[in-house]
Amino acid sequence: MEGIAIAMLGVALAVGLAGSGSAIGIGIVGQSACGLISEDPDKFGQTLLLQALPGTQGIYGLLAGFLIMQDIGIVGEELVELTVWQGYAFLMAALPIAIAGFSSGIYQGRVLASSINLIAKRPEEMGKGIVYAVMVETYAVFALLATILMLFGIDV
Amino acid sequence: MPIIDMNKVYILGHRQERQKIFNLLHQMGTVEMLDVKSGEAWRDFQTLLEPEQSSEELFQIDSHRSDIRFCLDFFQRHFPIRKSMLEQFTGSRLDLTDEQFSNYVASFDQVESVHQACREAEEKLVRIRNEVTQSQNLIEDLRPWASLDxxxxxxxxxxxxxxxxxxxxxxxxxxxxxxxxxxxxxxxxxxxxxxxxxxxxxxxxxxxxxxxxxxxxxxxxxxxxxxxxxxxTPSELIDSLNKKLESLQHEKSIVLSGVEKLLVHRHMLMACYDYVDNEYEKHQAVDNLARTDNSFFMEGWVPVPVLNDLETMINDKTETAILATRDPEPHEQVPVLLHNKGMAEPYEVVTKLYSTPKKDELDPTPFMAPFFFLFFGICLSDAGYGILLGLLAFYLYRKLTLGESGRQLLKLLILGGISAFAFGILLGGYFGDLIALPALLFDPLKEPMTMLIAALGIGLFQVYFGMGLQAYRNIKGGKPLDAFYDQGFWFIFLNGLILWIAGITFGQWIALTGAVGLILTQGRSQRSLLLKFFSGLLSLYNVTQYLSDVLSYSRLFALGLASVVIGMVVNSVGDLAAGSIIGYIFLVIILVIGHFFNMIISTLSSYVHTSRLQYLEFFNKFFEGGGRSFKPFRIKNNYVDIVETEKG
Missing domain, CATH: 3.30.70.2750 (Alpha-Beta Plaits)
Incomplete structure (x- = not known):
């Protein structure tokens, strides 16, 4: 039964850290976007789209957290009996998306803040600004992949 | 042929017909004008030709244009037209029929008086604003002294x-x-x-x-x-200043209501702006021409398919103009116009976001289109979201008047919805797990490794396909040996490695053959024997590039799973609420908002990640880009769209 608490630390880290990365990233973009909106309120839609992009890391974190919660029975009928080592396995599996989600959310936010400057001058080039941001997100996707594969490998 | 052939076109005509021909070309919008002075005709006949100069009228038109712009900006500042969320992406324009447009343009002489009135109002408003600030500052300064009698x-x-x-x-x-x-x-x-x-x-x-x-x-x-x-005394002063502020506010509202009365001219001004702006373009284009005493000469590019239309038009509608065309010469920078048919057409928007192809290059659009269709579906992989997205995009497509790329994007989303619907059925996603139907193919949640290997397999196929296209380019460009060395040996080497890893020992000999071939050929541009050998050996390091390219396709698996699992999260959150009647109301609200949100986010990431796979993993194998887009001389719309009458 002791394993449950450790597995839940994994959930907390995946959701909390990746979510923080997204929150910081979205915050950075929002600050830049407000500056642009003061000049040109009609770009609200475009900037909102850009601001939403760093939100995916938080979603990946939530996804990983949900998968763990499902595996250990927190969402579902009853808690699964976990040994300490199984608990650690869940914790370790949560780490990739927790760490990479945190940093990539922040850096994606920075790239997008620059994209806001880009669409201030050339609104038609928004697509390219998004592509640059997606380069950063790649590593959150890979981290999520590692997390998922590790989770699927744990027998409970 | 996805890239349209272009012809050089020369038009020679009498000066008197110049404006008429210009109007015709402008309306057709199929000719890109070139500066005659940089062409060869100018070199060859320099003694005969003189540069045409845009007339004095240009300044006149420009000043009209900035006057109207001033009025419209002034209106927008005080009585803004708010754009809806959707219009911020699509741009909002005024729909006018041809007749309405010409009526508005006919009342062009009113522009002067409206502009005058706007200027005066603006001056008054600036004065009022200054006085208000002054009075407010004085009140602030006086306030501490109010009790001083x-x-x-x-x-x-x-x-x-x-x-x-x-x-x-x-x-x-x-x-x-x-x-x-x-x-x-x-x-x-x-x-x-x-x-x-x-x-x-x-x-x-x-x-x-x-x-x-x-x-x-x-x-x-x-x-x-x-x-x-x-x-x-200070308190008397403050009182009188406050009275002054009130009267200033009153004055301001009078001026503004005056401006409000002017708003009836807004549509007229919008139409006139577009009219004047296009006139300006036409007059400015004159700079590109050359002339003799009585004739003018112009040069441009025209897509071959519309060449006939252009010829008939010039022959029918003008008396003096002659048109001559020729094929482009190898050294010329021909502009590129993409034209894909059927299903591939919407995917042009993806190619154009990356780069316009060069004139002799393969247009990657038709090759990329099926992959894009497939990948988008795998990333979204939910039948419910697929239907919803398809219908939403279809509705917007019918409802909105959009530019070319907007239309293409919506068509792409409709196709994406269809693809996601298909993959949702194959992989068993219906709004997450809202409808529990078994997967037709397999359930990626239960067989993650199958899904991962499938994603990497599709990726490997696309990478090979890209190499194949480059080999085709080499062969077509008269370099079949390059195709064999640069793509053939890699193909052998990579396949050998894969067999080897898969446990087939014979694979190592295939890999070795490929590797030897690469070592022998990849340094062939170097001079000394030693350098040839070492750069050949070093080229094997590129295997990491191929490895990371293929691994990058694992995102298909991760994103596909993400959209379904987030859908499941929404469902289980909704489940928590279910139970009582109020609970069921909450359940419905949670489901609707949650699934809609997930659909938008998942669609966005499906689109951008699928694009990224095309750009970085596929295009870099065979596509260079860097061509110049075809920019025809045509009518531009800033504020007004001309719609056909009685279309409903």
């Missing part, structure tokens, strides 16, 4: 006594008082007001002590509050 004009130095209003920082006040009592026997100090920072006081003393007092005040950071040119 002394007309301000009487506060002045006389020959025996001096008096004035002063402000001293709070912490200096008591020190100042002590210093005054110590140094002067005769003075009068009346504290009028105190706030957190300062003490405001009235001070009077003998004029003969003025210098010492000034000295002392300077030391204690005392400042003088001076109110020149005002009469009356």
């Amino acid at each position: 002394l007309p301000l004009e009487e506060v002045e130095d006389g020959s025996w006594t001096m008096m004035d209003l002063f402000i001293v920082p709070f912490e200096n006040y008591s020190v100042l008082q002590e210093a005054l009592t110590d140094s002067f026997s005769e003075y009068f100090l009346d504290k009028v007001f105190t706030d957190e920072e300062n003490v405001y006081f009235f001070f009077s003393a003998l004029t003969e002590n003025k210098q010492e007092i000034d000295e002392l005040f300077r030391n204690k950071a005392v400042t003088r509050a001076s109110f020149p040119d005002v009469k009356g």
Whole structure:
């Protein structure tokens, strides 16, 4: 039964850290976007789209957290009996998306803040600004992949 | 042929018909004008030709244009037209019929008076704004003195006594008082007001002590509050200023209601702006021409398919103009116009976001289109979201009048919805797990490795396909050996490695053959034998590039799973609420909002990640880009769209 608490630390880290990365990233973009909106309120839609992009890391974190919660029975009928080592396995599996989600959310936010400057001058080039941001997100996707594969490998 | 062939076109005509031909070309919008002075005709016939210069009228038109712009901006500042969320992406324009448009343009002479009125209103508003700020500042300055019952004009130095209003920082006040009592026997100090920072006081003393007092005040950071040119006590002044502010507000509302009356001209101004702007373009295009005494000469590019239309038009509608065409020469920078048919057409928007192909290059659009269709579906992989997205995109497509790329994007999303629907059925996603139907193919949640290997397999196929296209380019470009060395050996080497890893020992010999081939050929551009060998050997390092390319496709698996699992999260959150009647209402709200949100986010990431796979993993195998897009001389719309009459 002791394993449950450790597995839940994994959930907390995946959701909390990746979510923080997204929150910081979205915050950075929002600050830049407000500056642009003061000049040109009609770009609200475009900037909102850009601001939403760093939100995916938080979603990946939530996804990983949900998968763990499902595996250990927190969402579902009853808690699964976990040994300490199984608990650690869940914790370790949560780490990739927790760490990479945190940093990539922040850096994606920075790239997008620059994209806001880009669409201030050339609104038609928004697509390219998004592509640059997606380069950063790649590593959150890979981290999520590692997390998922590790989770699927744990027998409970 | 996805890239349209272009022909060089020359038009020679009488000067009198120049404007007419210009109007015709402008309306057709199929010719890209070139500057004659940079073409060869100019070199060859320089003695005959003179540069045509845009007329004086250009300045006139430009000033009209900026006048109208001023009025429209002025209206927008005070009575903005708000754009809806959707219009911020699509741009909002005024729909006018041809007839309405010409009616508006016919009342062009009103522009002058509207502009005059706008200017005057703007001047008044600026003056009012300045006066408001001034009065507000004065009120702020007077406020601390409100309890001083002394007309301000009487506060002045006389020959025996001096008096004035002063402000001293709070912490200096008591020190100042002590210093005054110590140094002067005769003075009068009346504290009028105190706030957190300062003490405001009235001070009077003998004029003969003025210098010492000034000295002392300077030391204690005392400042003088001076109110020149005002009469009356501070409280009277504040009252009258407030009255003035009210009357200024009133005046402002009168001016604004005057402006509001002008708003009826807004549509007319919008139409006139587009008209004038296009006139400006036409007049400016004249700079590209050359002329002799009585004729003009122009040069441009025209897509071959519309060449006939252009010829008939020039022959039918003009009397003097002659048109000549020729094929482009190899050294010429031909502009590129993409034209894909059927299903591949919407995917042009993806290619164009990356780069326009060069004129002799393969247009990657038709090759990329099926992959894009497939990948988008795998990333979204939910039948429910697929239907929803398809219908939403279809609705917008029918409802909105959009530019070319907007239309293409919506079509792409409709196709994406269809693909996601198909993959949702294959992989068993219906709004997450809302409808529990078994997967037709397999369930990626239960068989993650199958899904991962499938994603990497599709990726490997696309990478090979890209290499194949490059090999085709090499062969077509007369370099079949390059195709064999650069793509063939890699193909052998990679396949050998894969077999080897898969446990087939014979694979190592295939890999070795490929590797030897690569070592022998990849350094062939180097001079010395040693360098040839080493750069050949070094090229094997590129295997990491291929490895990371293929691994990058694992995102298909991760994103596909993400959209479904987030859907499941929404469902289980909704489940928590279910139970009572209110609970079921919450359940429905949670499901609707949650799934809609997930659909939007998942669609966005499906689109961008699928694009990224095309750009970085596929295009870099065979596509260079860097071509110049075809930019025809045609009607531009800023504010107005001309719609056909009675179309409903």
